[in-house]
Amino acid sequence: MRISDLLKLAFRNLMRRKARTALTVIGVVIGTISIVVMVSIGIGVNKSYDEMIMQSGSMTIIRVQKYGAIFDDDGNYVDSKEQVLNDSVVEQIKGIDHVKAVSGIVNKGVMLNSGKYETWVTLYAMDCDVFEAFEFPPLQYGSYPTKENPSTIVVSPESMAYFYNYSGNNYQEKSIDPLTEEVILKFQEYQTHPRKKEFELEFKDVAMMEQTDNWEYSYNIYMDLGYFKEIWNSYANTLILEDRKSAVASLDSYEEIKINVDNIDHVEEVQEKIEELGYATYSEMQYLQPLRETSDMLQMVLGAIGSIAMIVSAINIANTMVMSIYERTKEIGVMKVLGCLVRDIKRQFLLEAGLIGLLGGVVGILISYILSHFINKYGTGIMSSLVGTGTTGDLSIIPFWLPFAAAAFGMLVGLLSGYFPARRATRIRAIEAMKTEG
Amino acid sequence: MEKEPEKIIELVNVKKIYRMGNEKIYAVDDVSFDIKKGEFCCLLGTSGSGKSTLLNLMAGIEKITSGKILVKGKNIPKMSENSLARFRQRYLGFVFQSYNLINAMTALENVEFPLVFKRVPVKRRRKLAKDMLVKVGLGSRLAHKPKEMSGGQQQRVGIARAFVAKPEIVFADEPTGNLDTKTTIEVMELMKQMAKENQQTIVMVTHDRSLAAYADKVIHILDGKIQSVEVFERNEEDMQVQLKEVSQKLLLDRGSDRKEINYEETN
Numbered sequence: 001m002r003i004s005d006l007l008k009l010a011f012r013n014l015m016r017r018k019a020r021t022a023l024t025v026i027g028v029v030i031g032t033i034s035i036v037v038m039v040s041i042g043i044g045v046n047k048s049y050d051e052m053i054m055q056s057g058s059m060t061i062i063r064v065q066k067y068g069a070i071f072d073d074d075g076n077y078v079d080s081k082e083q084v085l086n087d088s089v090v091e092q093i094k095g096i097d098h099v100k101a102v103s104g105i106v107n108k109g110v111m112l113n114s115g116k117y118e119t120w121v122t123l124y125a126m127d128c129d130v131f132e133a134f135e136f137p138p139l140q141y142g143s144y145p146t147k148e149n150p151s152t153i154v155v156s157p158e159s160m161a162y163f164y165n166y167s168g169n170n171y172q173e174k175s176i177d178p179l180t181e182e183v184i185l186k187f188q189e190y191q192t193h194p195r196k197k198e199f200e201l202e203f204k205d206v207a208m209m210e211q212t213d214n215w216e217y218s219y220n221i222y223m224d225l226g227y228f229k230e231i232w233n234s235y236a237n238t239l240i241l242e243d244r245k246s247a248v249a250s251l252d253s254y255e256e257i258k259i260n261v262d263n264i265d266h267v268e269e270v271q272e273k274i275e276e277l278g279y280a281t282y283s284e285m286q287y288l289q290p291l292r293e294t295s296d297m298l299q300m301v302l303g304a305i306g307s308i309a310m311i312v313s314a315i316n317i318a319n320t321m322v323m324s325i326y327e328r329t330k331e332i333g334v335m336k337v338l339g340c341l342v343r344d345i346k347r348q349f350l351l352e353a354g355l356i357g358l359l360g361g362v363v364g365i366l367i368s369y370i371l372s373h374f375i376n377k378y379g380t381g382i383m384s385s386l387v388g389t390g391t392t393g394d395l396s397i398i399p400f401w402l403p404f405a406a407a408a409f410g411m412l413v414g415l416l417s418g419y420f421p422a423r424r425a426t427r428i429r430a431i432e433a434m435k436t437e438g
Numbered sequence: 439m440e441k442e443p444e445k446i447i448e449l450v451n452v453k454k455i456y457r458m459g460n461e462k463i464y465a466v467d468d469v470s471f472d473i474k475k476g477e478f479c480c481l482l483g484t485s486g487s488g489k490s491t492l493l494n495l496m497a498g499i500e501k502i503t504s505g506k507i508l509v510k511g512k513n514i515p516k517m518s519e520n521s522l523a524r525f526r527q528r529y530l531g532f533v534f535q536s537y538n539l540i541n542a543m544t545a546l547e548n549v550e551f552p553l554v555f556k557r558v559p560v561k562r563r564r565k566l567a568k569d570m571l572v573k574v575g576l577g578s579r580l581a582h583k584p585k586e587m588s589g590g591q592q593q594r595v596g597i598a599r600a601f602v603a604k605p606e607i608v609f610a611d612e613p614t615g616n617l618d619t620k621t622t623i624e625v626m627e628l629m630k631q632m633a634k635e636n637q638q639t640i641v642m643v644t645h646d647r648s649l650a651a652y653a654d655k656v657i658h659i660l661d662g663k664i665q666s667v668e669v670f671e672r673n674e675e676d677m678q679v680q681l682k683e684v685s686q687k688l689l690l691d692r693g694s695d696r697k698e699i700n701y702e703e704t705n
Contacts, residue, residue: 005554016542334538337499338599339527340555342519431499434538 001344010351017324021356024313024320028360028410029367031310036368036406037375038306040396042299047397049295059264059284060100061134062271064089064257068280083279085254093259096273098266101133104254106228110221113184114176117163122220123185125228126258133260137217141179142207145224153185154207158218178206187235190243199235310409313360314417321353321421325428332425333433342426349422350415357414361407368406372396446607446639447473447496452505454491454662465491467662468505473655475606476637478630480653482644488662489643490611496641497530497609498522509607527556531600533629535612537592539584539599545571546580549598556603570598574628590621594628601632608633610642614649623685626652651684 001009014021070079085104093102103126110123126134131144136154145152155178163174176183183203192198209217229251236247261270267285274281325332332345375396454466465488473479483489494500495514496507502515510529517525531552532538539548546567553563571580574594584592593613600608610629614622630652633640642653650656650668658665 001554002557004560012542330538331540334540335551335555336523337497337526337532337538338552338555339523339525339530341523344555431494434534 001340001347006344006348006351009348010355013324013328013348013352014355020320020323024316024356025360025363027313027316028310028357028413029364031306031313031413032361032364032406032410033368033371034309035303035306035409036365036398036402037371037396038302039299039402040368040372040398041375042295042302043399043402044395044397045298046295047394049291059288060261060267062259062261062267062274062281062283064093064259064274064279064281066253066255069282070280081280085257085279086252089277089279090254090257092277093257093274096270098262098270099259100262101130101260103127103130103134103258104225105256105258106225106251107255108187108189111186111188112159112163112221113186114163114181116165116167117174117176118166119159119163121159123228124220124222125225126222128224128226130258130260131222134258135260136222137209137212137214140208140210142205144207145227149205150224150227152205152207152223153203154209154222156209156217156220157211159221160208178203178208187232190239190247192238193240196238199231199238201231310413314413317353317356317414318417318421320356321349321418322424324352325349325421325425328425329428329433329436332428333430333436336428336430337434346422346426349425350418353414353418353422354411355414357410357412357417358407360414361410364410365403365406368403369398372398443474443476445472446475446477446510447641448506448508449496450506450508452492452495452507453503454488454495454500455503464488464662466495469659469662469664471657471664471667473639473641475639476633477655478633478640478642478653480642480644480650480656481659482647482650482656483659484645487659489645489659491662492659493609493611493641493643497532498526523555527552527603529606531603531605531608533593533596533600533608533610533613535615537584537589537596537616539592539595541584544581544583545576545587545595545598548584548595549602552599552603566602567598570602571595573632574598589616590618590624593617593621593625597625597628597632601636601638604636605638607639607641610640612644613642614644614646622649648684 064083064085066082066085067080068083069077070081072078087104090102090104093099106125108123108125110121112119112121128145128147128150131154136144139154140157142152142154143149144154160178161173161175163176164171165174183206185201185203187199232247232251236244239247259270259274261267264285267283268289271281271283271286335345336342376394379395449472450470452466452469453464456463456465467488469492481489481492491500495502496509498514498517505515507514509525512525514522514525539545540551543551546564549567549570550563553566558566568577568580571577574597576591576594576598579587579591579595582591584595587595593616596613600610608629613629614625617625626649629640629642632638642649644650654670656668656670658667
């Protein structure tokens, strides 16, 4: 038979029992809706988790800190240990596979002065080569320090936004523009030698980061490690002898070593290798992993709930097909005697079941879009308190592939549940079929 | 006769045994005969004589126990289901006692149906089916469903369906079993005339002796065995005269016979 004839016949047979066909289709519609809506909520929740994590820093970064945390087997914090982080450790880590960039990092609390106003920020000094690899945000103006031009100081918008006049009566905050206003950096770690002039570094070459959601960069300023050592040495020269010695010695070890891994999937591996070297590590991935697992689990549970309705509707289709084969036993017998190929009989029933599935899938998707719209409009508040994401993003997200997947799934369910009835139809023997009433 | 016509159907030692518990029933017991091309062959026998089984065996609807059935040189029992279906599309037509029309379809669609299986394009098959229905005198009933037609009309649709694909052989199983005498004559003449036009072979099963008059060859069957074979050599004129007589006789006699036979049949 021609495909067009098969289609026509299948349509006609479906129309012969309109009520039954409609009820079966409604079953598929409900199944499709439950799957699409559940999966869309799963995706929505997953996405809001991801957003939450993105805000807390880059995911391929591993940190080795001076005071490494020690965890017990259950992952609970029990103690911390001091670890010596020097250049030899940096070199060792550089040798590990998948490590894209490594730098020792020095951080110092520094005071910034601008006239009567002052603020406290943290100064981070690291290899000028790694700014790019560590995915630092783009700049509003200026450029990140380089080997040729190492003296640039990179500031975040927040670090310049809260200057206070501590001698004044009201602590009013003031935002300073380092391009037009004078900013002076002072170290506060040691007492200055009484007979020497206090160390001061005036901001000359400044670069400003763009505003980002990532609070890792807020209230920080950055510079090249080599340049930092230079100014730190001149600072040390202003100190009394004892302090000077300890200040210079402090340059030998870092507060932190930061590692960037080439791919999220390798973070755990690299982390393990560093731990093998005997250093405690930390990465956002550690915290992300259980969070992700939770949300994956949630998605699976939601999908499973949705699937139950779909399975019921598959059984429904199978039932409808079995019924319709019973009714048409005689017709099948006649068709066989008239020379209809077994293949065509099978195709015809499969097509009917597939059409029910497809029709239900398409209608179900349309209704799902409407439902998804209302869920996002009214349900976000309720659900986010339930799930505890605390974000205000869309709760139900239907990605572009979901409707196609759902329609294909509907059709597949139809075909699968139509397969056994169809096979049964082909096994009907013409001679007996023609004797039945119908 | 100018030329001996070829054998279109050939049965050799055909047996069909049903098992009912431990008992064996010989529905067809070692039957051999052949039918020539263009012949109108009648299998005559009482109910339960195995004549219908024999027809079903020839059409490949029922499985054979042993023996050979050659239709157009092909051994029907050895054919696969698929090639049998294609063989039926091309060479066989069927007329049934209970018409076996598809109730959801109109007369036209019913006649079209065998052509649908043969993948004939829509326009052509519609025209063929329509011409056929006009030929059987149902030109005004194209869009009627079977339930809206009388038995005679339904059987004419059935005949149109059997002949539409121009099969070489038409099997008819009690085609007039559900019809009254007048319609019986109409239907029989229709079949005879259609078959003659295209040199088609008809194999008809009946219990009605009087219908044997339409046949060129009558095979009497009793308890699954051939009792006797009658061959009528008729020329055209004889035929016409004889048929007229038969028709008359049918009309006159059958009133009372009919009931008896019907009773027998339902048993």
